[in-house]
Amino acid sequence: MAQTPEGEAFVEFERVQKSYDGETLVVKDLNLRMPKGEFLTMLGPSGSGKTTCLMMLAGFETATHGDIRLDGKSINDIPPHKRGIGMVFQNYALFPHMTIGENLAFPLEVRKMGKSERDEKVKRALDMVEMGAFGNRRPAQLSGGQQQRVALARALVFEPELVLMDEPLGALDKQLREKMQFEITDLAHNLGITTVYVTHDQTEALTMSDRVAVFDDGRIQQLAPPDELYEAPQNSFVAQFIGENNTLSGVVTQITDDKCLVRLDSGEEIDAKPVNVSQVGERTTVSIRPERVETNKERLSDDAHTLKAEVLEFIYMGDIFRTRLRVANSEEFIVKTRNAPDQPRLRPGEHIEIGWLPEDCRALDA
Amino acid sequence: MSDTTDSGPMLAADGTPLKESLGRALRRQKIRALALIAPLLLFVLLTFVIPIVSMLVRSVENQIVSDTLPGTIAALSEWDSTQGDAPSEDVFQNLFFDMFNAAEAKEHTKLGTRLNYENTGLASLFRTSGRSMDDIGEVFQDAIEDADARFEDGAFWYEMMSGAGGDTLLADRRTRWSALTGDNMSGDVGFAPSQDIAALLPITTAAYTDFAIWTAIEDEDIVAEEDPWEAVYAALAVDLRDPSRVAAIASYSGAGADALQALTATEMPDLTFTEAFADLDEDWVSPDVWETVQVYSPNYTPGYFLNSVDRELTIDGVEARPENEQLYIKLFGRTLWMSLIITSSCILLGYPVAWLLANLPVRTANVLMILVLLPFWTSLLVRTSAWKVLLQQQGVINELLVWLGFVDDANRLILMNNSTGTIIAMTHILLPFMILPLYSVMKTIPPTYLRAAKSLGATNWTAFWRVYFPQSVPGIGAGSILVFILAIGYYITPEIVGGTDGVFISNRIAYHISRSLNWGLAAALGTILLVLVLALYWVYDQIVGIDNVKLGG
Ligand SMILES: Nc1ncnc2c1ncn2[C@@H]1O[C@H](COP(=O)(O)OP(=O)(O)OP(=O)(O)O)[C@@H](O)[C@H]1O
Ligand SMILES: [Mg+2]
Numbered sequence: 053m054a055q056t057p058e059g060e061a062f063v064e065f066e067r068v069q070k071s072y073d074g075e076t077l078v079v080k081d082l083n084l085r086m087p088k089g090e091f092l093t094m095l096g097p098s099g100s101g102k103t104t105c106l107m108m109l110a111g112f113e114t115a116t117h118g119d120i121r122l123d124g125k126s127i128n129d130i131p132p133h134k135r136g137i138g139m140v141f142q143n144y145a146l147f148p149h150m151t152i153g154e155n156l157a158f159p160l161e162v163r164k165m166g167k168s169e170r171d172e173k174v175k176r177a178l179d180m181v182e183m184g185a186f187g188n189r190r191p192a193q194l195s196g197g198q199q200q201r202v203a204l205a206r207a208l209v210f211e212p213e214l215v216l217m218d219e220p221l222g223a224l225d226k227q228l229r230e231k232m233q234f235e236i237t238d239l240a241h242n243l244g245i246t247t248v249y250v251t252h253d254q255t256e257a258l259t260m261s262d263r264v265a266v267f268d269d270g271r272i273q274q275l276a277p278p279d280e281l282y283e284a285p286q287n288s289f290v291a292q293f294i295g296e297n298n299t300l301s302g303v304v305t306q307i308t309d310d311k312c313l314v315r316l317d318s319g320e321e322i323d324a325k326p327v328n329v330s331q332v333g334e335r336t337t338v339s340i341r342p343e344r345v346e347t348n349k350e351r352l353s354d355d356a357h358t359l360k361a362e363v364l365e366f367i368y369m370g371d372i373f374r375t376r377l378r379v380a381n382s383e384e385f386i387v388k389t390r391n392a393p394d395q396p397r398l399r400p401g402e403h404i405e406i407g408w409l410p411e412d413c414r415a416l417d418a
Numbered sequence: 419m420s421d422t423t424d425s426g427p428m429l430a431a432d433g434t435p436l437k438e439s440l441g442r443a444l445r446r447q448k449i450r451a452l453a454l455i456a457p458l459l460l461f462v463l464l465t466f467v468i469p470i471v472s473m474l475v476r477s478v479e480n481q482i483v484s485d486t487l488p489g490t491i492a493a494l495s496e497w498d499s500t501q502g503d504a505p506s507e508d509v510f511q512n513l514f515f516d517m518f519n520a521a522e523a524k525e526h527t528k529l530g531t532r533l534n535y536e537n538t539g540l541a542s543l544f545r546t547s548g549r550s551m552d553d554i555g556e557v558f559q560d561a562i563e564d565a566d567a568r569f570e571d572g573a574f575w576y577e578m579m580s581g582a583g584g585d586t587l588l589a590d591r592r593t594r595w596s597a598l599t600g601d602n603m604s605g606d607v608g609f610a611p612s613q614d615i616a617a618l619l620p621i622t623t624a625a626y627t628d629f630a631i632w633t634a635i636e637d638e639d640i641v642a643e644e645d646p647w648e649a650v651y652a653a654l655a656v657d658l659r660d661p662s663r664v665a666a667i668a669s670y671s672g673a674g675a676d677a678l679q680a681l682t683a684t685e686m687p688d689l690t691f692t693e694a695f696a697d698l699d700e701d702w703v704s705p706d707v708w709e710t711v712q713v714y715s716p717n718y719t720p721g722y723f724l725n726s727v728d729r730e731l732t733i734d735g736v737e738a739r740p741e742n743e744q745l746y747i748k749l750f751g752r753t754l755w756m757s758l759i760i761t762s763s764c765i766l767l768g769y770p771v772a773w774l775l776a777n778l779p780v781r782t783a784n785v786l787m788i789l790v791l792l793p794f795w796t797s798l799l800v801r802t803s804a805w806k807v808l809l810q811q812q813g814v815i816n817e818l819l820v821w822l823g824f825v826d827d828a829n830r831l832i833l834m835n836n837s838t839g840t841i842i843a844m845t846h847i848l849l850p851f852m853i854l855p856l857y858s859v860m861k862t863i864p865p866t867y868l869r870a871a872k873s874l875g876a877t878n879w880t881a882f883w884r885v886y887f888p889q890s891v892p893g894i895g896a897g898s899i900l901v902f903i904l905a906i907g908y909y910i911t912p913e914i915v916g917g918t919d920g921v922f923i924s925n926r927i928a929y930h931i932s933r934s935l936n937w938g939l940a941a942a943l944g945t946i947l948l949v950l951v952l953a954l955y956w957v958y959d960q961i962v963g964i965d966n967v968k969l970g971g
Binding site: 110111112131132133134135136137138139141143145149158159162163206210 | 864866867869870871872873874875876877878880881884885888889
């Protein structure tokens, strides 16, 4: 796995395990190193242990095994309120009996900051999230998006070096969500804050993060920058989970360092890039992104393997065409093509041949 | 995100002011809601509002004096108490006829009891005097019958008094009777006074009419066959004392005219009613007694209320009662103070329990909840008696302390029959009423708030005090109101473990209702208690705000 350089990790999980009931491990062997200033997203399906990891970091749950270090110091000995970690909760957790201003002043007050300094910081934090005019309102008098901003401002007002956010945009509508995504990353980068962000929305993860940790089954399945995650998934779970993906299963029949031949269950043979396969005879799932499939035979190299396909459905989506094909016994093979002048519009029932570059087709675990 | 503030009233789509159309929409909802609660409302009205109103009325009602002594009260209005003399003969004369009727109807003792609340001794004065009214009347009866034997005959009297035109008088006397007895006294009397005789002998006619009404309706006898009461003879004697009436009799020609004329020639006893009453009891000529009667003669009196706050009404206005009779203000103060202590102890003991209940895993919390509710399932009397067993000087707690050596055997703690006992037992009994609202409020405070506070740098204590506690205040408010209001009116527990130092005002109310039978005072005390609770509720609303009170959700 791609890892950060040794030595300068700001947040570090080492062989962390967590069990709530003493029977099942919710987090199994978590290893993670984050440098200062990074925006890291934990992405994964529901129940995969993301919140648990965050809670361990914040100090509200203790790791059953392993070590969590913050800036080189083991975190187990520091009580939550001394960790100086800003946190944005899934439901914002704004104190309902305080005004927005009081909510923001709270972390400064408990740090015994003087009133004038406090007021100034609160004002600055509110202005930062464009909520300057709302200081005297109560949380219940704000909209979801406004509460979200306030929660963010509250987590940042005491200038923590590390901020944790647990699905902070989960309750917002799509448009507001996209706006907030942008605002959050912008703020985090401008302030140079290290951020751990939890979401199960993959678009959110891809657009916001420096690196994404894909969680499943209590483990990090892959930790990589968004582009790498998308283009070079390490296993079939990641390939399936991130973006749209076509899979075909078969057996490896030939293998070299950077190329292998896979005989599909339908009998056809294709080229692929070996990722998780190492020997002939192994079963594999090959994965191809819909936009990397070429439907125009002329654009493929002569020696490329091609597959026969039948058009089942053609959907015009404006900027792209989305075509569903029957390929090698699979009826869910999707192809996306750019809406360009020379691009043919396929009709259902049409028989075509498709192909791809061998490096776009990754032979992963079965 | 922008905040629009328009000037001028907002208009709805159809051009009507927004406020108005909103009001109309809400009104329909309100009517529907009202229809749903109508049965309960009716029930509450019948079983709650009406009894309370009747209690309020009872606390100021005082018709008994003017109902029982109507003539006396009217005559007494002339009397000036500051002179230090007994009232005039006229008052005693009226008193005789009023008392005579009251004694016939056996109502005079009730009046005595009523006036006794204000002036001790009046109960026996009225009771003993009532019996002697006949004796006074007999003096006159004997003289009249000696003068003319025809007056011994009931039929003769009937014929003399009957006639036409006296219906108003009859109705008037009937109303008096019904005010006195509380019955409506309707029915055929079989007698109507004659207008002529009423003009000639007004007092006699009134007395005879009274006799007739009572005889016909209460005794269910024929008026003509019965001999008149002694009071009628006394009335005749009184009428004959007036020279102008004597003159009129001389020219009278109706039935029995000759007998009356014969009577005018005879000497009547010169016994005055003042003397007669003074003979019965010296107290009757004491201005003190008459002052009480006069002060309490109006139909409504603040007397009970004044009594409730250790004041009394005298002829000079409101005055404090003598030191040794002062009781109620102290009792009210004690009730409030002890309720306050009980409420505070309930908060102190209940808050941690409620917190545990709200934060433990469900299974454990349920077990704990059963322990909290357990007292509800045992009878109040049993629980309080159990405290008696625990608290008495030879009781479990003292034995344990002595055994452990904390307390010397010779001076065991006095935990019962004083306010300590009441406070301990009532705190225990009312604790669930504090825990339950607290619990249901705490249940709605998500644990993320505490986590959020800690992540923002608050210590455990700060997080609790600044974030958790303020959100649980509505629960404290609800619990406190509940416990305080229940405590303020508590009866059984103070009665059993309170002794004399630990009783509440409600114990006194119960005493007046079931033992001293002074319902007016009980009603006044109850009314003050009610007003006190309402006032506290209002103060509470001003300080905490009643909408901050949550019983749950
Ligand atoms: N307090 C707890 N006690 C017992 N089990 C828990 C507790 N909290 C979480 N779990 C279990 O741990 C697993 C991981 O939970 P976690 O909350 O970390 O998931 P998540 O990845 O945050 O999911 P989501 O995306 O739905 O928020 C789940 O199976 C959950 O049932
Ligand atoms: Mg979660």
